[in-house]
Amino acid sequence: MTIPPLQRIALSTGVDLDVAIAGDPTHSPVILLHGFPESHRTWRGILPDLARDHYVIAPDQRGFARSSKPDGVEHYAADRILADLIALADHLGIDRFTLVGHDWGGAIAWMAALGRPDRVARLVIVNAPHPFLFQRALFDEPEQRKASQYITRFRDTRIDQGLVGAGLEKFLGSTFAHHITGAIGGEDKAAYLDEWSQPGAMTAMLNWYRASGVIVPAMDEDAARPAFLDRPFPPVTQDTLVIWGMRDAALLPVLVDDLGPYVPTLTVEKIDAGHFVPWEKPAAVVAAMRRWNI
Template structure:
């Protein structure tokens, strides 16, 4: 992995821990992790991007690991999460950035590109549904069967206990090297940060009340990378996105899981470099 520097900064009134690599004057790439990860979700992508001349910034999203954990469910409404990213870009001294998001990071990235396209240069999404596609697919019983955990996460205290006791079992890709025992230990330590488990699950608790995105059109060049062995999201969620995303390329990974950037890092990295350098 490239030489990394970690520090904290304040964006949108929240203290965020970030990890940086690459030249400070390079084009900015912001890597947004998902649940239940933190910045290390991107450890196989940071080095190649930095060596290619990009300034790479991978934050711990609010509530995760070393970032601030505001109390209460409303603090994790989607509008605030996307405003964190826009403010982070500006706090780093940029007007725009390439934004790459996986899972919850991808949900935030979609919302940012829809609502604040002026801060997004190019968009890359990994296994995260466009909001209109998600609304369409949630009408299908097949998707609800896969999304049962969203209902479970609405319960008090029990989801936190599940995460801390059994969260490691979620981190299983189709590639045996996707997550090592050391990786899982690092994730366990992140979840055990004071207040982290509740903050992470509050993303899901906020979703039914505060998760709507006004608008659907994405007006920036977009690359979608989709692991088709995702146990939580149907492959059809990557179908028909041209309806809302005119400048779009979709690449499917038939043998990859939800954790596509860990299952097939070399191919993912080559696609990222080609797309972001265009």
Template sequence: MSLRHISLSDGERLAVWESGPEDAPACLFLHGFPENHRAWRHQIAHLESAYRCIAPDLRGYGASSKPADVAAYATPRLAGDVLELANALGLERFTLLGHDWGGLLAWEVATAAPDRLEALVVANAPHPALFQHVLNTDPAQLAASAYIDLLRDPAIDPVLAEHGLGPVLQRAFGDGALRAMEREELGALLKQWRDPAAALAMVNWYRASGITLPDAAAPAAPPPAPQPIATPTLVLWGEADTALLPANLDGLAQWVPHHTITRLPDIGHFSPWQAPEAVNQAISAFMGKNRLS
């Protein structure tokens, strides 16, 4: 199905992919870095006969607007985009599914507007407050997150302008899991990454975020008081993820009392397309258990 554009209150526009019956329960899918609306394609194909499936290119990605100002990518504004999109599409309540940065936005929406959510599904995306605590206390996660400093470094901007995001990704992650993606899908992403405006927009998500990488020698800051999320939540975790370690699941019950964790051994960061059958099965079981079908 082709994309259509939805205008936001600040004048920016999101490109949106929709499928499934318009009168069915709604599922809103949020992709992560450095992908686009097709990141959840296998799950949409699995669910679209019974659910209204909606997948945007998030701000800065794909066919959506790419403002140049770093402040345009502050996490609260990005989470606001999700709620504005839901309002524009007439979604009073919906199931929210997010991977990577899309998962972080899903956590933010669940905290800010829990009354809008039927359920929450998060894949390889730690709860933001818990992630910061793990960064503060776990040397392995701090080392695994060193790429954040690279993406925030203005020294990469000339490379982004001349060559796009590809060389920076290779420097940060090596050839990475994306090389295992279907050729057509990867080809479309490579084309998008060559756009200098898109390349800068994608790294601006990191530059505008409140994530801090502490000095490894500094005393660890105490964890914040939990603000529990009451929404029924499924957490999917590829345990071979080298950027976000399974330690991010420790203590999750304090933040999300009603959660289910599905661990995916030998699966990396991009679990929705690296293990589509296992992910689809877990989502179907979770949605059935929570009477969402």
């Protein structure tokens, strides 16, 4: 089975999303959220297996591929994107669902689990740090702070003008293919270059970083520590599976080490792969999910 043709869905939040949908609607629903700089294609090796016994939904999130790209950084704040998720579930008549997120999709998944436990029944996170532990690491873990300096570069709007034509080829090599074990080429490369070439796509995708409230201190900066880091943080109440590619150079394994107090019902599966583990080793991701009884 391959990923099905995309359906265009108009949401009550005012955006239209392209969405891959597969499986029997009477089966247990699973929503898959991709991260940067991808699309529903993140799940190309995972969605077909899950669709054998689940109703699977994989949107191109706002700003990505051919989904809507509203103007203005404010439209990419996490609460807007979370609203898209709930609106998509409502549109499809889905009440409670298993939520799976990678990278930025995982950031939204953490937020959804914490803020909408009435809708998120179970949680699967793939190489996406818990929001509290990530912000703490950016202050307390020098290696993670160093690894995250790219966020500051992505927030600089001056880079957008160079992300056309040959600039997209360079972007693919330095920020996507560079982090994937093995080559990316042929139809896969062409598909991503096509998605990134859509009008306004690169700015919209990067606006996710620009809208984020995460503080990334410079390496030599003595930044003011956010007060919430020294206060109790609410736990995730759902059963949670965290899958982590242990060779992730951007999000270091230290981000998994102290999850227990914040995720009381936790299973961790570590995979020998980089950040884009759903791309590199989809079979291992599926196997981890199946062991967890998804």
